[in-house]
Amino acid sequence: MPDGIRIVKVGLGDRSYEVRIGPGLIRDAGRIVAEAARGRRVLIVTDRHVGPKYGHALAASLRDAGMEGAAVEIPPGEGAKSLKIASFLYDQCLETNLDRRSAIVALGGGVVGDVAGFVAATFMRGIDYIQIPTTLLAQVDSSVGGKTAIDHPKAKNAIGALHQPRAVVADVRTLASLPDRELKAGIAEVVKYGVIADAGFFAFIESNMAALLGRVERVLIEAIARSCEIKAAVVEADERESGPREALNFGHTFGHAVETATGYGKYLHGEAVAIGMAMAGRLAAELGMWSAGDAARLEKLVEAAGLPLRASGADAAAVREAMFRDKKARNGRLRLVLPVGMGKVRTFDDVPEEAVGRVIAAGCAG
DSSP: OOTTOEEEEEOOGGGOEEEEEETTGGGGHHHHHHHHOSSSEEEEEEETTTIIIIIHHHHHHHHHTTOEEEEEEEOSSGGGSSHHHHHHHHHHHHHTTOOTTOEEEEEESHHHHHHHHHHHHHGGGOOEEEEEEOSHHIIIIITSSOEEEEEETTEEEEEEEEOOOSEEEEEGGGGGGSOHHHHHHHHHHHHHHHHHHOHHHHHHHHHHHHHHHTTOHHHHHHHHHHHHHHHHHHHHHOTTOSSGGGGGGTTHHHHHHHHHHTTTTSSOHHHHHHHHHHHHHHHHHHTTSSOHHHHHHHHHHHHHTTOOSSOTTOOHHHHHHHHHHSTTOBTTBOOEEEEEETTEEEEESOOOHHHHHHHHHHHTOO
16 A cells, blocks of 8 residues: 555445545546446536646546546535536536446535435436545545435435445545635534544544644544544444434534525535534533533534534524424434434434423524
């Protein structure tokens, strides 16, 4: 293995794949895509921010590896996760003459990966796709595990499919030009992994927050690799989210509701997850599931990352309503992932609604 490269394997039988993490990997992406894809024809899907930075290098790498096809840019931002953009990409697949052995290559952040993955999952009943995530949030979370989706105006990720990538290529050099706000949003998901599965990793994040914010490559690679290892283990145990995989939703039920209630525009996904984790931590402490000290420790780390703890000014009633429309709700009852100790969470479907309401009200105040 080349120096500085980490490989995390996601073991799912004949749908297993590798996550490669390291510096300068876009230069080698053509070879990786050629080895992972079953055919030679590809469609690169990127956005108007990422494409000009990395699209030419990726296209050259693909050509050098004997791949052919086209590239298309979509608008940046959560609004691109729509039926309109998906329809546009189906048109591009047909115009590029993709067939069942062709592949889509998603170059960008979580939005690009979600919508490109959804199109790959549904075009010709499913074709290959490869994830080349360029944001920290996508590298540690959304590029791994096979969840693909687009949004509905009333609910985030309401329309989707489970479709595993053939490979994930996480080039940490792309994080050098990532805006500070997006880097911090990605750190929220890194913090999540410490809370749900590894108290030692949580302590590592506490000790290395300055290095993460300073984009120290060695620390970024370690944080990304450990996050992917945790997610891979969870996905291997429960690919279709019938049990253990629900742990990955920590902070997300509250967070998705905040995103929906604020029109998907006020907060980045990671910022909303940070708010959601703080709400879930306060709720767990109020219900005696974990200590007030652990809840405070979580909030201190979120603050150290420069992330919000509250959705100040959001409509608490709208947040609550969005939570009950969440796809994780069952028979009108909320299913909430709550911490029961640092490094361990459980799913509850009997949390008192009045306690949830208090936490939401407090989390939207100020």
